[in-house]
Amino acid sequence: MPRRIILLTGPDEAPFLCELFLKLDPRIDVTAVQDLEELAAAVDRCNGKARLIAFLTSIIVPPALLSRLWVTPYNIHPGPPEFPGTHPECFAIWEEAKTYGVTAHEMTARVDEGPIIAVYRFDMPPRPDRPALCELAYVRALDVIAVVARHCARSDDPMPPIDETWSTRKRTRIEFRAWRRPPEDAVPADLERLARACGGT
Numbered sequence: 001m002p003r004r005i006i007l008l009t010g011p012d013e014a015p016f017l018c019e020l021f022l023k024l025d026p027r028i029d030v031t032a033v034q035d036l037e038e039l040a041a042a043v044d045r046c047n048g049k050a051r052l053i054a055f056l057t058s059i060i061v062p063p064a065l066l067s068r069l070w071v072t073p074y075n076i077h078p079g080p081p082e083f084p085g086t087h088p089e090c091f092a093i094w095e096e097a098k099t100y101g102v103t104a105h106e107m108t109a110r111v112d113e114g115p116i117i118a119v120y121r122f123d124m125p126p127r128p129d130r131p132a133l134c135e136l137a138y139v140r141a142l143d144v145i146a147v148v149a150r151h152c153a154r155s156d157d158p159m160p161p162i163d164e165t166w167s168t169r170k171r172t173r174i175e176f177r178a179w180r181r182p183p184e185d186a187v188p189a190d191l192e193r194l195a196r197a198c199g200g201t
Contacts, residue, residue, distance in 0.1 A: 004050035005030045005152060006042045008057050017055060017145065024153035035059065043068055051152050054107065055145055056138070063109035072158040073107040075114070076144050078137035080121055081164050084112035085171035089133045092124070093197035094179075100124050100133060102140040104148050106158070112170060115161035118144050129196040 005028055007017050014032035021030045029046075033039045036059060043050065043065065052073035054061065066073060079088025080101035092100050101121035106114035120140045125132065151159050180198050182191055 002027045002029045004046050006050045006052045007032045008039055009055040013055060020149050021153055056141055066107055071156045074104055074148055075107045076104045076141055078102055080119055081116060081166045084166050086173050087176050089130055090197045091171050093128050097124055102137055102144050104144050112166060116164040117159040117161055118147055119164050120144050130199040
């Protein structure tokens with residue numbers, strides 16, 4: 001039976017990722033899906049006997065669907081373990097983090113709490129803005145998926161966790177919506193940094 005991979009990702013990334021896995025092993029049965037309905041259908045077709053890899057998607061896979069998978073699923077997304085939760089790039093700019101990055105981890109019932117299997121960090125550029133930081137993270141995410149794909153193309157075993165832990169402060173959408181509205185007494189420097197952090201959101 002061929003090894004099965006389900007990729008939960010966007011339409012632009014799907015062809016490249018499918019090609020990546022097939023180059024590693026042409027026998028792999030790889031399917032790309034873009035939403036939960038397509039994902040549920042793909043899981044049904046293989047009776048859960050597949051590896052799910054979510055790549056740069058904001059879709060949260062519900063626990064009931066994760067529990068049907070026989071092979072450890074992974075999520076690859078922008079943001080290092082210091083910034084779990086929503087809009088990590090925005091909070092990293094606002095808090096003037098020195099580094100940023102991309103994290104790969106096991107998908108669990110609770111978001112951004114699964115064992116971490118890879119982290120790629122890079123120095124924050126001077127006076128970063130959100131679009132530029134997202135672009136840098138995108139490039140690093142391609143490096144991360146290459147590492148994860150090499151393992152998953154040849155094994156259904158879990159990747160070993162690395163010595164990284166999640167921050168206990170997980171940012172939420174409610175916090176983000178409240179934070180992006182500056183107080184009336186905000187100083188110009190704060191307003192400028194907030195504009196860089198929230199550009200395009």
